[in-house]
Amino acid sequence: MTQWIVHYANACGQLDGWIERIGEGIAEARYRAEQVLPAIDLDVVVQVWPGCVVKEMGFVGYAPTGTMIQLTFDPDNENLSRNIGEPLERMVAHELHHVMRWRGPGYGTTLGEALVSEGLAGHFCRQLYDSPPELWEAEVSGKDLATCAEKAQLHWHDSRYHHGAWFSGQGDLPRWAGYRLGYALVGRYLDGHAGESAASLVHVPAERFLAYLGT
Structure with a gap:
């Protein structure tokens, strides 16, 4: 059975109040994706990095390898709350596609x-x-x-x-x-x-x- 392990980098409590909604978004994106792509094992790192997000969204995603997604949030961003639902799910799906492509030809160098x-x-x-x-x-x-x-x-x-x-x-x-x-x-x-x-x-x-x- 495959698993997604979600790692919340929250020692300082910056994600307090957001973890449940983030987890729901990750789970829904995974469910939808697995209807059309093979299920895989995946690490998902959730972190806070103020200012290092798409300002219009309040978060950003990155898939550096075929085994991990990084989700970065700025809890002080005024746009985060309204985007934490389906827009977040779509970002997770976007990065998951990158993960799957890393397992084939790769993201690419050109x-x-x-x-x-x-x-x-x-x-x-x-x-x-x-x-x-x-x-x-x-x-x-x-x-x-x-x-x-x-x-x-x-x-x-x-x-x-x-x-x-x-x-x-x-x-x-x-x-x-x-x-x-x-x-x-x-x-x-x-x-x-x-x-x-x-x-x-x-x-x-x-x-x-x-x-x-x-x-």
Whole structure:
């Protein structure tokens, strides 16, 4: 029998009042995911790191390996309370898809691989929750998105790309450009391949999606 072990880093009591709701969100995301993906053993580390979250959400997720998810919260963030339900569940599902991809081709070392990994994880949330794109998956559009797509086409195989510039706005690209591009290209692929899903594509190489990068 598989298990998820949730580790609450709460020696100082910063998560007091939040643990039950966080646990419920993790459990619900796990339940939904296991309807379409194999059950796995997983460590989930829950921690507090003020200021180191997506400010619009009050939390952030990270999947550094195929065995662990890190969930970081800022209890003082004014947006946390309203996002602790389904938005939190979707974040857990997003990171779980990354975990599963680590167990196949990996998250990736090139820009193209990162775009596909993020796009698949975003559409996995849509698959489980029938949800619209997240804020970071819909923020960039129009001419800005087209310009970013042209740049991504040139740097698709680049293993020295600046991840922060593409995904966090740490440069001259729009904030979250990489998330939007990834979500869009995977969406175009899925539109043309009925019967496939983010779950069924979890281990598919990124090259399959390159032709769908154009806006």
